[in-house]
Amino acid sequence: MDTEQKPLPAGYHNVAPNMLATIVTCLEMTTRPAPRPNPPSDGLTVERWNAPALADYRALYRRVGEDWLWVSRAVMDDEKLRVIIEDPAVEIYALMRNGEKLGLLELDFREGGQCELAFFGLDQSLFGSGAGRILMNVAIDTAWEKPISRFWVHTCHLDHPAALAFYQRSGFKPYKRMVEIFEDPRQTGKLRPDAAPHFPVLTAE
Template sequence: MTDSTYTTFYLEMTSPQQLLSKPLPEALSIVECEVPQFRFNRFLYELVGSEWEWGDLDDWTDEQWRALVESDLHRTWVAYHRGSIAGYYELYRPDGTNVEIRYFGLASWAIEKGFGGPLLSHAIGSAWDWPDTERVWVHTCTFDHPSALANYQARGMQLYRQESTPG
């Protein structure tokens, strides 16, 4: 019998000076989606998340997607390499000060190409650039890429909570 317990790790950064940034490679460009398109976010979620069996939004309706993505509390960036989507991230700040990196990841073809650290640096920097941000946080789990937790910590994020859940 296999152990199906998984662990969720919660990490935070409370000062922009904690960011240990990794430079953006010249071949990677990152663009904010300034015109929200909930179907595009759904596509990005599936493109990146299918590899890691993300499923928490699988039963969301168009109305739920629209409400989140078109909210002033939500922002999306997409990373491109040679014209193709390499990854994306979403920031969410429902309380006006604490920014959650809600979703973050690379397309499967872009993994192991050195894009993860620079994209995460960009995400954290964008969160701090959002006026009035006091804290940036994220959660990851043992279902994510094996390097996910290490990448967050390498960028300066600190573990503040860990939960194990029977699967």
């Protein structure tokens, strides 16, 4: 994600009807932030999810991410995905209530000295409940228990509208902005056609 590319010139840039364009913001923290208190748990727990089955992983990934157009892990080759989620340097956690998985946290320590907050998402039934703070506190504590000097994440404007501010309140500071253009997965059948209704599908004239 931290690749250097030539900046786009000022002005408007047409995007094909079958493509999506989004503004990606990269954020990082280089020291552990002051702790923030957890809200009442209301029966929620965060549990390590070791080597999840691909179908179970993808089901939770879709549950928390499909309406924000998360697509990468949904369509990734099985063996490539298995290598990632079974890597001992990748830690996956599920936010649980009564045995049901309602949130996904994935921490990637594969690059020495740093941790990427690779995926962070909640079932929509938990929005506004404080569950995000519970999950983020686990993310921060777990990341900084390791010998890292940098914890980073990227988000985009296709994500929940409160995501960027939430990351900043959690101690991440923005350091780079990029434009990403990719094929609209709703037009290829990779995601359901009515996903992300806040971001309309375009059709060619």
